[in-house]
Amino acid sequence: MxxxxxxxxxxxxxxxxxxxxxxxxxxxxxxxxxxxxxxxxxxxxxxxxxxxxxxxxxxxxxxxxxxxxxxxxxxxxxxxxxxxxxxxxxxxxxxxxxxxxxxxxxxxxxxxxxxxxxxxxxxxxxxxxxxxxxxxxxxxxxxxxxxxxxxxxxxxxxxxxxxxxxxxxxxxxxxxxxxxxxxxxxxxxxxxxxxxxxxxxxxxxxxxxxxxxxxxxxxxxxxxxxxxxxxxxxxxxxxxxxxxxxxxxxxxxxxxxxxxxxxxxxxxxxxxxxxxLMGAPYEPKIYRAVGEVTGVRNVLLTKGGAGYLHAVVQIRKNTQGDARNAIMAAFAAHTSLKHVVVVDEDIDIYDPYDVEYAIATRVRGDTDIMVIPGVRGSSLDPMRLADGTNVKVGVDATIVMGREDEFKRAEWL
The missing domain is CATH 2.30.110.10 (Electron Transport, Fmn-binding Protein; Chain A)
Structure with missing residues (x-):
């Protein structure tokens, strides 16, 4: 030391x-x-x-x-x-x-x-x-x-x-x-x-x-x-x-x-x-699990999520359903995880503004949000029920495949 x-x-x-x-x-x-x-x-x-x-x-x-x-x-x-x-x-x-x-x-x-x-x-x-x-x-x-x-x-x-x-x-x-x-x-x-x-x-x-x-x-x-x-x-x-x-x-x-x-x-x-120390050891575990279902690029457990309850997962989609598979893999890898957002490669997962931008511009509430009730959550979450269960939410904040040009952001040459 x-x-x-x-x-x-x-x-x-x-x-x-x-x-x-x-x-x-x-x-x-x-x-x-x-x-x-x-x-x-x-x-x-x-x-x-x-x-x-x-x-x-x-x-x-x-x-x-x-x-x-x-x-x-x-x-x-x-x-x-x-x-x-x-x-x-x-x-x-x-x-x-x-x-x-x-x-x-x-x-x-x-x-x-x-x-x-x-x-x-x-x-x-x-x-x-x-x-x-x-x-x-x-x-x-x-x-x-x-x-x-x-x-x-x-x-x-x-x-x-x-x-x-x-x-x-x-x-x-x-x-x-x-x-x-x-x-x-x-x-x-x-x-x-x-x-x-x-x-x-x-x-x-x-x-x-x-x-x-x-x-x-x-x-x-x-x-x-x-x-x-x-x-x-x-x-x-x-x-x-x-x-x-x-x-x-x-x-x-x-x-x-x-x-x-x-x-x-x-x-x-x-x-x-x-x-x-609580969250970062789980990031490689999530990384490996997501890598089994799609092209994973990076993982971050965010400070705002107490370093433990919220994850941002960056992937390269191969099929339209990859983001949902990534969400389920992340929850399986870290059972205390409560909310996970999956984003594309152009989103900086270390920038909360960029992650929020992805949610704002690439998410439809009726099709891109997974709500999973009655599952094991973290004992540290004040919202847990008496039996230890909670509700997990996954957000697919990735671009719909085939529509990439519509989401291209302007940049200086």
Whole structure:
């Protein structure tokens, strides 16, 4: 992570905050006002960064590709990077969360929350890594939001069914490509291999005392998830609204490993980094799915759609029905997707005005809008029904084949 920050500083993308700042509201509020990386040198006496992947330019820079080539680059992933054993974690001390500048982000939050902690777990030889928000309970326990049916929750159920606890290690302050990899739906157990692939082909990992493998990080918290639960929430999620209170599993930390003068990483809830890490990993998945039914050119999950609920898909039509097939493929690839707009190659999907232009000039409401009721939606959408279902809408904003000349836009010679 330090190497990435240094690279971003050379590009003028880092703002150093030397004055003392508070973990309660102040630092999150400052992060909400800029896309730059904010490097806090005195966050309640500690060092910390926010907005590490504050925009697509930062992700492109980390990958070494052009911003508009991101999705095509990520869609070519094979999840076959090499994970190299670098020995055991050393220098552990008893866990003490009071030594970490965990933030309180909004006045309605239930408490201090880890927001960039990657939970690495292993059970029966199966590894997993994913980000979970974690509310601090005391100096060695947090309560984590584990979405039902996701891999961490599945491994926990398997461990509890055998009367065991799930061993975990939470890293804070990893390289942003490692963080991105753990936010991506990959084949089972391939998160570390995918991170290695994104990092250039190889990733070194160390093994904690409980057997869990972790990559380089500023802070590593080692522990277990058992049968204990506690109230978690309210907490601001991707839409900027408060997620409800739930009973969730408690993680008890036994040891912690820290670099000298560690740099804490915090993600602003509902901020641009949160939206990027939630949505961008789904773009290559949608890209591949649409590519199975028509000529796909690009995919974007928009900021206005909370980086998660709205997609714009750019295609090259081969037959008149391709846009509808693309809509259905996109919904199948990302089940939390709520609205999708399909556009032609001449529309700039990164320009919301151009996308709106396509809707304004190429859509007939009676023929070009698909409404699909009674389907699974996102649990984060405030409009979801009590049973979790919602309504999805697809918009075919492409030119009717054979009428292209009628839609040709004027341009200067």
């Amino acid at each position: 330090r190497d990435f920050i240094a690279t971003m500083r050379e590009q003028g993308r880092v703002e150093d905050i030397e004055r003392p700042c508070s973990t309660v509201y102040e630092a999150p509020r400052m992060a909400s006002r800029t896309e730059k990386i904010l490097f806090f040198h005195d966050l309640d006496g500690h060092r910390a960064v926010m907005n590490l992947l504050g925009d697509r330019r930062a992700l492109a820079a980390a990958l070494g590709v052009g911003e508009r080539d991101l999705v095509r680059h990520l869609a070519a992933a094979t999840y076959d990077g090499s994970v190299r054993d670098a020995g055991r974690c050393e220098g552990g001390v008893p866990a003490d969360l009071s030594r970490i500048p965990v933030m309180t982000h909004f006045p309605g939050d239930a408490g201090r929350y880890f927001t960039a902690g990657v939970v690495f777990s292993c059970f029966d030889g199966v590894e997993n890594a994913s980000i979970h928000r974690m509310m601090v309970l005391d100096d060695h326990r947090v309560v984590a939001r584990l979405v039902e049916g996701r891999h961490t929750h599945t491994l926990l159920k398997a461990a509890l069914a055998r009367g065991e606890r799930l061993p975990v290690a939470v890293t804070v302050g990893t390289h942003p490509l490692v963080t991105f990899a753990t936010c991506t739906r990959v084949p089972q157990g391939k998160e570390l291999a995918y991170a290695a692939e994104l990092m250039g082909g190889e990733l070194a990992v160390r093994t904690c005392e409980n057997g869990v493998r972790v990559p380089d990080a500023e802070i590593v918290l080692e522990g277990y998830i058992g049968a204990e639960t506690a109230s978690e929430g309210p907490f601001v999620d991707i839409t900027g609204t408060y997620d409800p209170v739930r009973q969730q599993p408690v993680i008890e930390f036994t040891h912690m490993y820290c670099k000298e003068d560690p740099i804490y990483h915090g993600i602003l809830p509902a901020g641009d980094e949160h939206k990027l």
